[in-house]
Amino acid sequence: MSDITSDELKQKILDHLKTVDKTKNRDVAKALDEEKRMVDKAIGELATEGKIEYLYLNGSYITLKK
């Protein structure tokens, strides 16, 4: 796992979300090889900033805000 700043992690998450339709936090953490708790925190901040949104389709997912 890399030693990156919160802003860098958030940017990596946004870049990753551009490549998928919808995903879950765990899959983001695996794809980026980052610690799940850090990813959870960053995703929470991105949601508060209005950059991502949550989707419910037989389970909860995240997606880039359209």
Next chain:
Amino acid sequence: MAGDTPMLDDLEKGPWPSFVKEMKRAAKKNKAAEDLVGVVELSYKDKITHWKHGGIVGVTGYGGGVIGRYSDVPEQFPNAEQFHTMRINHPSGWFYNTKSLRTVCDIWEKHGSGLTNFHGSTGDIILLGTKTENLQPAFDEYIEHGFDLGGSGSVLRSPSGCVGPARCEWACFDSLDLIYDLTQSFQDELHRPRWPYKFKIKASACPNDCVAAIARADFTIIGTWRDSLSINQEEVKVYAEKGMNIQKDIVANCPGSALTYDESNGELHVQPEDCVRCMHCINKMSKAIKIGKDRGATILVGGKAPILKGAFLSFVLVPFMKIEPPYTEIKDLLFKIWDWWDEHGRNRERVAETIGRRGFKEFLKGVDLKPVPQMVKHPRTNPFVFF
């Protein structure tokens, strides 16, 4: 717009309260509620639901608390095309004053259908029926008045607990404080979905389990005591004098055969090691028998209703834990369970189902607990288990 509703009308008959009556009352004031009556009537007529749910609906920063609901017959009932549900986190023990209740209802009449459900099975206040464009204004107004959304989706659902020490002498811990503390501590888990599926915490402060935590919660906290229940022999005699058949109604019904009654001197005695905390004697002889003094809770895991697999009752994980602020032990255990489940759980798999698939042994290793006899189902009747 709703026309004749013969099938719904039928549900208004009888001595019990009717949701139809309330929907019709709301329909007089609100167009969405009026069309709701029509959608529900059509559902009964067609014998199929006309609601779809899901998609992107919510308020900024939150992934839970709003359940998107859409009608599949918008051309017939345009005012109920969007009929989203909002969940408002309830206060511990469901204590409100009338001003709070009026505030909740006034805001909902302004932004929604005015229809509510006190309370949903998670414990939240359920606000039924609003449009996407009204969600954020309604949320902002609720926040302004000190309310917050509850959980929905793959989040920690709003923790709930019994009324506890506020009104009950059998509370083995302060369920009101515990639920409030857990709710405040786990705000992120409550509002931002991050797990395979939903996770529920419920706390009953004694083994009567008034919130049915054992059947309804993934993480069940049930009050208990480590020492012996206490018996006031003078009060026992009063019960006998008033005609209670203590031998038949109390002693013979003790599942652990822990009680003995000496009719010659009117004394009731208990073997504490045989008491299984069923509460029967305490419920029946509340003036004579009290819970023990060394109080805490049993932690159980895995209760759920059927979705992927059938209904489960929670099973024992920690036989006894002291439940005292700042509740560090219970929170540490929760984090371990969540980490393990998050790593191994499949999508829409509740923690009990993950435990069932991967094995209890692996789960115990994952949460750093050693196996103990109390984890065995019916340990006292199992000849291979001694305790």
